[in-house]
Amino acid sequence: MWVILNISIYLIFNFIMSASILGSNTCQLQGHFRLNEMYHDGDVILGGLFEVDFLTVFPDLDFKTEPExxxxxxxxxxxxxxxxxMAFAIDEINKNPNLLPNITLGYHLxxxxxxxxxAFRAAISMASGTEEFFNNINCTGPPPVIGIVGDSSSTVSIAISSILGLFRVPIVSHYATCSCLSDRKKYPSFFRTIPSDAFQVRAMVQILKYFRWTWVGLIYSDDDYGVYAAQSFQQEMQLFGGCVAFSEVLPHDNNLEDIKHITKMIQASTARVIVVFSTPSFLIPLIDELVLQNxxxxxxxxxxxxxxxFVxxxxxxxxxxxxxxxxxxxxxxxxxxxxxxxxxxxTNDPKNNMIRIFWEIMFGCNFETGGKKNSGDQVINICTGQEDLRTxxxxxxxxxxxxxxxxxxKAVYALxxxxxxxxxxxxxxxxxxVNSCADITNLKPWQLVHYLQNVNFTTDFGDHVSFDKNGDALAIYDVLNWQPSSDGSIRAQTVGVVNEEVATGMVLTLDEDALYWNFESKKPPSSVCSESCAPGTRLATIKGLPVCCFDCLPCGDGEISNITGAVECTMCPDEFWSNLDKDQCIPKEVEFLSYEDPLxxxxxxxxxxxxxxxVLVMFVFAVHRNTPIVRANNSELSFLLLLSLKMCFLCALLFIGQPQLWTCQLRHVVFGISFVLCISSILVKTMVVIAVFKSSRPESKGAMKWFGAVQQRCTVLVLTxxxxxxxxxxxxxxxPAPHKNNxxxxxxxxxxxxIGSVAGFSMLLAYIGLLAAVSFLLAFLARNLPDNFNEAKFITFSxxxxxxxxxxxxxxYVSSPGKYAVAVEIFAILASSFGLLLAIFAPKCYIILLHPERNTKKAIMGKEAQNT
Structure with missing residues (x-):
């Protein structure tokens, strides 16, 4: 549709611009429009488009005469x-000797x-001119207007820019906000001193973010302004993490059924905040319906x-x-x-009929009767031009x-x-x-576009004016709050500012103390689909519902969320763990087998x-070292065995307490050497028992010479x-070294x-196991020796x-976690040590202490004689 419309208007525009030849050197305008206008002559003319009247009247058609x-x-x-x-700004510029010296600006509004x-008629009139005749056979010369201020409507600006943009006529709008107009390919000569809807939407979303309103209704007018703004708003809401509870269009025809439908949607929704993108005329029926519904x-x-x-x-x-x-x-x-x-x-100037209309409305003048008005029978001249507008x-x-x-x-000053x-x-x-400049006497609009793109100045009020690459102005908005006034009406109070900054983006500054809330609590309402998740929880979306409607799930072990409304829980660092509330990481409890622990x-x-x-057994053996039972069981090896067992018991203490480098290195070394010393002593004792038995037989009388005291000591020393x-x-x-295991x-x-090296630890244990297996095997083979050599039985059992x-x-050990693995190892050390101590030395101590009558050579040798 727009393509057809653009082509049609383009043809009309060319038709009017290409005037017909009335002679050898005269161009004639092909048509006139009935327009309200204001005109002031100058060297350079600026155009303007304003919504001075609300309605357009189309005369009736009879299809017999040319329509009015x-x-x-x-x-x-x-x-x-x-x-x-605009007229004032041009007048002010003409009086300023520092701006456009020797050039007088004029205007055609x-x-x-x-x-x-x-609006199309007015735009075409400005682009083609309104003079009846143009004395130039080629219809060339400077354009009637060099730039246009307006239009205030986005729809009109889109249409006009589509046509005048073909000729690069600069248009600077003061109120058209549609973000679509930022498309430089479609609208190459369009500028504006008002921020686009894209900035407006961001500014409004900043307010929603400030009050944490994530669940809002959306209402927008059925025009370019409303549709584009609604699309941008929904996109920004998604980025912000908010949701639109419902989205309704205000009909352009004010259909009552549609209005009632929108009202029902507002009533049914849980959203307490309603965002409206609309012009005042669209809103009037909806507001009336809301009043009816109270x-x-x-x-x-x-x-x-x-x-x-003010409507x-x-x-x-x-x-x-x-x-x-x-x-x-x-x-x-x-x-x-x-x-x-x-x-x-x-004025009597017919081209300034807007002033005439204004005066007729203000003071009831009738310029068709010479400015006189009848009051009863008296004729009063009230349009003398002396009336005071202050009254x-x-x-x-x-x-x-x-x-x-x-x-x-600002738009006039920009031009x-x-x-x-x-x-x-x-x-x-x-x-x-070729580095040429523009000729002011034959200025082309496209030449002015180049300079307009790079314009940069500051107004007397202190606002900076410049345009970005899309022709948009710097975004700055006032935040208004509608508050009751003393006369019972509503006044719009400025309570903050939203500023677009290059470094930080949109920044909202709000005076909360100046805000008025239309609620009993006198506080801002809550408008969320689901309440924000408390710290320690995360939100989980519910299938089939908007992302603003969610459940709150507690964070897992080792995870926290320390902010309200967290989307995900955060894992604690390696040496930290979540507290019970899952909102803070605290240092992990360090576990080791300590001396304070009951275990x-x-x-x-x-x-x-x-x-x-x-020590007690050593003392007993030392006191009774000359008794037969001590002498018969190789007292030297017995003392060495007791010493090694004492080391085995004491090495268990190295496994208790906070690991240190020296304790880690000593615990397994002392453990390994102590047990090897112990097992090697038992092995030599077993070998001695076997050698003594064999030496008692006539055929093996020289066996003991290989198991003398020196050989026994050397064997134990070599094995250790x-x-x-x-x-x-x-x-x-x-x-081995201390290690924090998670x-x-x-x-x-x-x-x-x-342990450092699994191979080293395995070899240590394997060597102990090898000696223990050999000792067990020899002791097992010697278990049936005569009773006077029955220590082999005790060794076998041990x-x-x-x-x-x-x-x-x-x-x-493998299946025990943490400190319990250490406890298992200590238990194994103690259990095996107690087993050796009790199995080997308890019977001897029993005889020594409780039955000394059996601790004689005769008693020991008696059974031997009996057996032989």
């Missing part, structure tokens, strides 16, 4: 002020009547198109709309504008809230500064082909008790030295000794206990 052109009615004072602001067709429990968020509208400020709407938050374009101050507006006088308060003279008018002011920069160009240094106390007691038993070598190699290659128990740090303990140790 449409005309405009319902004069708007506020829009007329905007038009007059038109009323678009809030109608696309009328709906006062909603927080309204107004877009800039209606946030400053909704009546006392009737106060209960429903007070507390509304909205954003508005930046309010500015223009020095001297008020006095200029008051100086407006009627009547209207939006025309209200300059305390200059927003759209301030943007008009003026672009022209001024163009005039400063030096020949040979210009931006155009540690028990094992320490057992270790010391075993050591004491060894092998273990010493194994330990030395182990410590030098991969020494694998056994995730919530604790198990402080243990890493080695059976030793092997059973260490065979059971391996699976128990």
């Amino acid at each position: 052109p449409p005309y405009c009615v319902q004069f708007d004072m506020e829009s007329f002020q905007q038009a007059q602001t 038109f009323d678009n009547c809030v109608m696309l067709g009328m 709906m006062t429990d909603r927080q309204w968020i107004a877009s800039e198109a209606w946030a400053t509208s 909704h400020h009546s006392p009737r709407l106060l209960p429903f709309l007070k507390g509304t938050l909205g954003i508005a374009i930046r309010r500015g101050e223009i020095q001297g504008l008020y006095e200029f507006l008051l100086r407006l006088q009627p 009547t308060k209207t939006p025309y003279t209200e300059v305390s809230e200059l927003r759209a008018s301030y943007n008009v002011y 003026a500064h672009a022209l001024n920069d163009l005039m400063q160009c030096e020949d040979g240094r210009g931006p155009f082909s 540690g106390i028990s094992l320490t007691t057992a270790s010391l008790l075993g050591t004491c038993f060894c 030295a092998i273990q010493v070598v194994i330990c030395a190699v182990w410590l030098s290659t991969a020494s 694998q056994y128990i995730r919530s604790k740090i198990v402080y243990e000794c890493a 080695m059976l206990i030793f092997c059973a303990v260490w065979i059971a140790f391996v699976p128990a």
Whole structure:
């Protein structure tokens, strides 16, 4: 549709622009439009499009005569002020010797009547000119207007820019916000002094984020402004993490059924915040319906198109709309504008019929009767031009809230500064082909676009004006709050600012103390689908529902969330663990077998008790060292065995307490050497028992010469030295060291000794096992020797206990977590040591202490004689 419309208008435009030849050198305008306009001559003319009238009237058609052109009615004072602001800005520039010296600006302003067709007529009139005849056979020369200020409507700006953009006519809008107009390919010469809807939407989302409103309703008007703004808003809400509870379109025809449907959606929704992108005219039916439904429990968020509208400020709407938050374009101050507006006088110039209409509305003048008005039988001349506008308060003279008018002011100055920069160009240094400059006497609009793109200045009010690569101005908005006034109406109070900054993006500054809330609590409402997840939990989306509707699940062990509304839980660092509330990481409990631990106390007691038993047995053997039972069992090896057993008991203490480097290195070395010394002593004792038995037989009388005291000592020393070598190699290659283990128990740090080398530890245990197996085998073979040599039975039994303990140790050690693995190892050491001590020495001590009568050579040798 737009393509067809653009082509049609393009053809009309060319038809009008290509005037017909009425002679040898005259061009004639092909048609006239009936438009409200204002005109002031100058060297360079700027055009303007303003919504001075609200309605367009189309005369009836009889299809017999040429139809009358449409005309405009319902004069708007506020829009007329905007038009007059453009006239004021041009007048101010013409008086400024530092800006455009020797150049007089003029203007040609038109009323678009809030109608696309009328706006097209006005745009074509500005582009083609309104002179009846043009005395140039080629119809060439400077354009009637060099740039246009307007239009205020996004829809009109889209249409006009599509056509005039083909000729690169610069258009600077003061109120068109559609983000679609930022497309430089479609609209190469469009600029604006108001931020686009993309910035407006971000500003409104900043307000939602500030109050944590994530569940909102969306209502938008059925036009370009509303549709594009709604699309941008939903995209921004997704980025923000919010959701749109419902999205409804305000119909352009104000259909009552559609309005009622929207009202029902608002009532049914759990969203307490409603965002509205609309112009005031679209909203009136909806507001009326809300009044009928007495709906006062909603927080309204107004877009800039209606946030400053006086249409909704009546006392009737106060209960429903007070507390509304909205954003508005930046309010500015223009020095001297008020006095200029008051100086407006009627004129007989037909091209300034907007002034004539204004005067007729203000004072009832009738210029068709010479400015006289009948009052009864008296004829009064009231249109002398001396009437004082101060006596009547209207939006025309209200300059305390200059927003759209301030943007008009900036737009005019932007064009003026672009022209001024163009005039400063030096020949040979210009931006155009072969470094040429523009000719002011034959200026082309596209040349002005180049300078307009790079314009950069600051207004007297202190606002910086420049355009980005898309022709958009810097984004800055006032945040408004609709508050009740003393007369029962609504006043829009500025309570904050939203600023777009290059480094930080959108920044919202809000004075919360100045806010008015239309709720009993006098506090901002809560508008969420699901309450934010507390610290220690994370949100989990519910299938089939928007992301704002979720469940809160507790964080897992070792995970935390320390913020409200966390999407994911965070794992604690390796040496930390989550607390019970799962909202903080605390240092993990360090676990090791300590002396304060009940288990540690028990094992320490057992270790010391075993050591004491060894000392006690040594004392008993030392006291009775000359008795037959001590002498008969090789007292030297017995003392060596007791000493090694005492070392075995004491080495268990190295496994208790916080691991240190020296304890880790000593514990296995002392353990390995002590047990090898112990087992090698038992092995030699077993070998001696066998040798003594054999030497008692006539055929083996020389057997004992190979098992003398020296040989016994050397055997024990050599067997122990092998273990010493194994330990030395182990410590030098991969020494055991303290290690914080997180694998056994995730919530604790198990402080243990890493063995360093599995091969070294395995060889240490294997060597002990080898000696124990040989000792057990020899003792088992010698178990049936005569009773006077019955120590072999005790050795067999002791080695059976030793092997059973260490065979059971391996699976128990592997399956025990943390400190219990150390406890199992200590238990194995103590159990095997107690087994050896009791099995070998308990019978001897029993005889020595309780039956000394059996501790005689005769008693020991008696059974031998009996057996022989």
